[in-house]
Amino acid sequence: MKKPLILALLLACAATASAAEDLVLNGSGLRTKLILGTMYKLSLYVPEALKGADAKTLIEASQPMEFTLAIQSGLITRERFVETTSGGFAKAAQSGYTSDQTQAFLGQFAATEFKKGDTVVMRYGPGGLSTFYRKQADGSETKLGTIAGLDLKKALFAIWLGDTPAQASLKQALLGTP
Structure with missing residues (x-):
């Protein structure tokens, strides 16, 4: 009984790793604030077939993809991250992208x-699962959690790619357009 369970878990992990390995960089840009400077660098990785797709297609797609948010300012604290992301979810909701899982995401x-x-x-990976990690500057990695549902992925991606993005120039950079 234990062997099939272990095998299933290993296959699930391999599928997630494989999905991440098959992604290509779509675009990358900096989130800046007047006076404060650069807050973070955000990069968007997508399947080759979606490279160069428009924002709506990327938000709506139920295919593996990933954002990496590299913190470049000591001003980003847990409280600011949660507050700002919560505001981003509110803007995404104005564009029709909502999820009952936003509080679960923020709670991670x-x-x-x-x-x-x-x-x-x-x-965002196979089976409609969104998985979140924190990689520390020292190289250690912590899995924060996994949440099921395409609606969370859509709401999260709409923060940066939606009609009212966190920063218009960052959205364009993520889409790979000048």
Whole structure:
């Protein structure tokens, strides 16, 4: 009984790793704030078939893709991250992208202390699962959690790719357009 369960878990992990390996960089850009400077670098990885697709297609797609958010400012704290992301979800909702899972997503960061150099990985993968990781500057990695549902992925991606993105120039950079 244990062997089939272990095999299933290993295959699920391999599928997730394989999905991440098959992604290509679609675009990357900096989130900046007047006076404060650069807050983070955000990169979007998509399947080759979606490279160069428009924002709506990327938001709506139920295919593996990933955001990596590399923190470049010591001003980003857990509280600011949660507050800003919550505001991003509110803007995404104005564009029709809502999820009952936003509080579960934000709750994953309850015990997370961000530091300059950390990276947050937001990966949507097989089976409609969104998995979130924190990679620390020292190379260690912590899985924050996994949440099921395409609606969460859509709401999360709409924060940066939706009609009212966090920053218009960042959206264009993520889409790979000048």
